[in-house]
Amino acid sequence: MQGFIIDFKPVRDDDLIVTLLTSDEIITTYRFYGARHSHINIGYKIDFELESNLKSTIPRLKDVIQLSFPWILDKEKLYCWQRFLKLFYTHLKGIEELDKFYFNLLSNLVHKITKQNVKRAIIEGYINLLDFEGRLHTDYECLLCEKVVEGNIALVRSMLPTHPKCSYSKSFKSNQIKSLFEEKSSIELNDEELDYIWNILLQGI
Ligand SMILES: [Zn+2]
Numbered sequence: 001m002q003g004f005i006i007d008f009k010p011v012r013d014d015d016l017i018v019t020l021l022t023s024d025e026i027i028t029t030y031r032f033y034g035a036r037h038s039h040i041n042i043g044y045k046i047d048f049e050l051e052s053n054l055k056s057t058i059p060r061l062k063d064v065i066q067l068s069f070p071w072i073l074d075k076e077k078l079y080c081w082q083r084f085l086k087l088f089y090t091h092l093k094g095i096e097e098l099d100k101f102y103f104n105l106l107s108n109l110v111h112k113i114t115k116q117n118v119k120r121a122i123i124e125g126y127i128n129l130l131d132f133e134g135r136l137h138t139d140y141e142c143l144l145c146e147k148v149v150e151g152n153i154a155l156v157r158s159m160l161p162t163h164p165k166c167s168y169s170k171s172f173k174s175n176q177i178k179s180l181f182e183e184k185s186s187i188e189l190n191d192e193e194l195d196y197i198w199n200i201l202l203q204g205i
Contacts, residue, residue, distance in 0.1 A: 002067065003027065004106050005044050007089040010035060018061055019089055020048075023103040026092050029061035039066035043078065043085040045110065070114045077118040080198075084122050087205045101132050119198045120186045126201055127184050130159060137161050138181050140174075153177045157203045170196055 003020035008031075011017055016034030020027045029050060034040045045067040050059040071077040085106070092098065105125055112121040130136040137160055140149045144166040154162045154169035155177070164171035176188040186194060 001049065002045065002047050004085060004088075004103070005040065005042055005046065006085050006092075007042070008034065008040055016040060017058070020046075020061075021088055021092070021098070021102060021106070023098075023100050025096055025098050028058055030056065030058045031061040031064075034061070037064065039064055041082075043082040045069070045107075069110050071118075077113055080118045080122060081113065083202060084126075084205075087202075091205045099132075102129075105129060105132075117194075119194055123180075123194065123197055123201060124184050124186055126205060127159070127180060129205065131184075136181055140177075142166055149174070155197065155200055157200060158205070159197075159200065 001022060003022035005018060006021050006026075007019040009017045011030075014033045014035040016031040018029050018031050018034060018040060020029065027050070029048075030053075031037075031040060039046060047063075047065040047067055048061055049063040051062055052059050088102070092102070105128060109121055109125045112125070127136065135158060140153065140161045141147070142149050142162045143156060143160040144162050147163075149161050149163050151174060152164055152171040153174055153176075154164040154167050154171055156162055156167050156169060159181075161177065162169065170193075172193065173188075176193070179185050179188045180197075186197075189197065
């Protein structure tokens with residue numbers, strides 16, 4: 001089985017509770033001596049086996065093999081990736097069964113990040129996630145005053161559109177946001193604008 005590590009918590013000595021996002025479920029597992037193994041880290045993709053234990057409701061994680069990425073030693077890429085993957089733990093908390101969309105999105109992103117700017121790739125991926133979950137507001141209705149935003153658009157948490165004067169937030173030209181929402185492309189955004197949107201994403205997916 002394969003999965004992405006979206007959370008781990010130390011429990012007595014070197015053991016860990018590890019949460020994995022797999023193609024059809026979120027799995028919470030118990031890893032003995034996990035802290036001693038460098039291949040347990042947020043964002044890592046692993047191949048693994050589960051072993052059920054009669055004494056515990058949490059299966060044991062074993063035979064872990066790290067499936068490395070071509071950019072695993074690129075500090076900036078790995079740092080951004082780990083911050084993004086961490087957000088899935090909170091976002092999908094309490095969910096067990098999962099649509100394949102999430103695993104596929106992350107697997108495709110691993111490839112995209114090899115060639116593309118990491119923040120661009122992740123932001124475009126996140127817009128696809130919002131669209132999949134029916135949370136992408138292409139009606140451009142302002143979250144605050146509920147009127148359609150005609151000119152410049154400002155974004156708030158979860159990429160919700162607002163009038164810049166309603167949210168007192170950074171103003172984007174409407175074609176920039178429409179290209180992002182409708183073409184799933186960040187091409188109209190410069191690096192500084194991209195950083196701004198990246199910080200919105202970090203508030204929670
Ligand atoms: Zn408004």
